[in-house]
Amino acid sequence: MELQERLRMLSDAFGVAGFEDEVRDELRRLVEPLVDSVEIDALGNLICARGDGPTVMLDAHMDEVGFMVRWIEKDGFLRLSSLGGWDERLLMGQRLTLRTREGGDVHGVIGASPPHILSQEERRRPVGLEDLFADIGAASAEEAKEMGVRIGDPATIHYPFRPLQNDCVTGKALDDRAGCLVLVEALQALADVELPYRLVANFAVCEEVGLRGARVAAWTVAPKVALALEGTIGADVPGVPEAKQPVRQGRGPAITVADRSIIVKPRLVRFLEEIAEAEGIPYQYKLPLYGGTDAGAIHVERGGVLAGVIAVPCRYIHSPVSTLRLSDLEYTVRLTCAFLREAHRLL
Ligand code: CO
8 A cells, every 4th residue: 555545544543542443453454464463551552563682662652632522511512621732723613523432423513602693802812622512413412322422432623634735645643643654664664674673663542641651661661772753843834933943844854852751862863863864864853842752751661761753744733634745754764764774783
């Protein structure tokens, strides 16, 4: 399957934090032929291993930001809590897909009071999740329950994946299905290459709600070296000065120097720069100190882990319209492969 089609499949899969089953099934199918063992732990992390020796861990998170049904009103409207950090300015007027306990989908919209009845001042006020509700066409709480909706059900704003122009694509969950795909592609590319260490690929749950899956997986896996693969904050858009653009599209993978969860050891940053330069792979730095990643949880596990992050630049993450350039993703795959070929030097 073509790269773009794999990304489509992964981005369109339902995978709100804590409800990653569908994404995990897709990834398991892709990865199983490429590794010696596949295990799913109690939290739902998909831990895949090949080879023997000291351990190098790659990590990408499966979960995406989403919602949870917080309350069902008497007249059938749903109140939502957010799972992960949404940009709440974007929520009003979106379509919502809920996943019921039985596994079915219920469709709705995120509504608000009509502008016609609002005062000038009310119309100017930003509308947050507290003021919003989901309308699924139920006329009562009983009807909503008959549709299978319960408190605690997860939901997402589902924009189907689609190519834009040039090599740009858009989808709802490129953070971090882009990272998941980079990991799969790297495993595929090195399937027949002997590596002098044990390689563990962890597809993590619940990154968006506090790096929870990766923390547990890092304890289990006990890596010496780890690299988190991400889709990260592209901000090369109108109105943002260059000094405040964490990463930019079209400049290749972003190497993290430091974010809010980790200060990457200079030795590892230099190593990544070196291998990128040796392979002629363009790269950029992710400007400090924006965001946090699974590397933040991994590097403080056990006795401490030499951990870093490389990321595909993605604009509009934590919105349903994240975008990336496939060439950036391909370069990130190449850098990940180069890292794996040389990672024994770090052990
Ligand atoms: Co992410």
